[in-house]
Amino acid sequence: MTTGVRRRMGVEERRQQLIGVALELFSRRSPDEVSIDEIASAAGISRPLVYHYFPGKLSLYEAALKRASEDLAGRFVEPHEGPLGARLLRVMRRFFDFVDEHGPGFAALMRGGPAVGSSTTNALIDSVRQAAYVQILSHLDVAEPPARLELVVRSWISLAESTALLWLDGRGIPRAELESQLVHDFGALAAVSAAYDEETAAVVRRMLRDEPADGPFGDLVARLIALAS
Template sequence: MDERRDELIEAALQLFSTRSPEDVSIDDVAAKAGASRALVYHYFGGKNELYIAALGSAAKHLSVLLEPPTEGKPLERLRISLKRYFDFVESHAAGYTALLRGGPADRSGEAGEIVDGIRRLLLDRILHSLDVDVPPPILRITLRCWMATVETAGLDWLENRDVSRPDLERLLVDQLVVIMQISGRHDPGTGALFDRLAHEEMSH
């Protein structure tokens, strides 16, 4: 009956995409999935477990979406990944905001671990796609900060929507290029990586 469980999670995610977790009840999820309240309790025991399961499912979905493109030049791969990230942000709007707004401060321990896990996974993915095993500190910091920039831009976009998504995505790509370049002036390893990527970008 795992299929039934998946349907309940899917119903919960759809509700969390437009309402914050505290505004979604077990009854809402049951009604949305055409299931009984008892069935939801049977699978999840309670609302918090359902929330954590839904969050884990969304995190898995994001990690699949963000499997690094293997084709194309560096900036094209970056553009594709960023577009996929914002597709995710847009389709999980309320949940994304509820989870990240106020920084990690509103998250319970488990939810925080899922978010931190995704961040670590994405950082590892980025480093892997750059052929970097152990990043120099400046590179690690620069990439972590840029990821925080993307999260913050995602929250701001959902809140204000006064910049178009394509414009925002272009801004974030441009920002990464210039911060990688300036970080390269603070650290030779990061500088060599920037030069290699720039060279790859220019070649045909």
């Protein structure tokens, strides 16, 4: 019989381990409900040792949030291949994967948690929104969007956030339907703004040019025609 030997970790390795443990716990329950003692126990170290690496739960939460925000921002990265509707649908699937995996932590962040309101937290949230915004504009092949198109993209990102929060409350609507609906929402918001602004209209025409009839935007058009008939 052999006895396992606990390997001594370096400072940065231990910090990263604690961040991972905290993120896992925050993903299952609201950060307010997770204690330093639980984090220490899950990491296999003492409570004082946690404080050796982080001055308190707030600093550990912010570090975990930074890792989560980088992960979430990465979910919006998508190859520029194929129709836009299909690309956005893949993005929404990855976005909801994250929401599903980190439900309580995601909700606590957006609704109010131990670090909400701090400059660090606000900057991280804004960085995710900005990363999503930049990615969407790149898929639209627009460097400097007209005011109405900027409003469309930023409003849609906010809509995706609020939709995810409402879904987490009861999951009353099948996730796949919401993912498709959010892609439809983007198309509808863009189309309405295009009716008021020729610059946005030019972008929307280009956006729809290569969309197949059986793609998300084609499905939206078919649904609207059926609704009006």
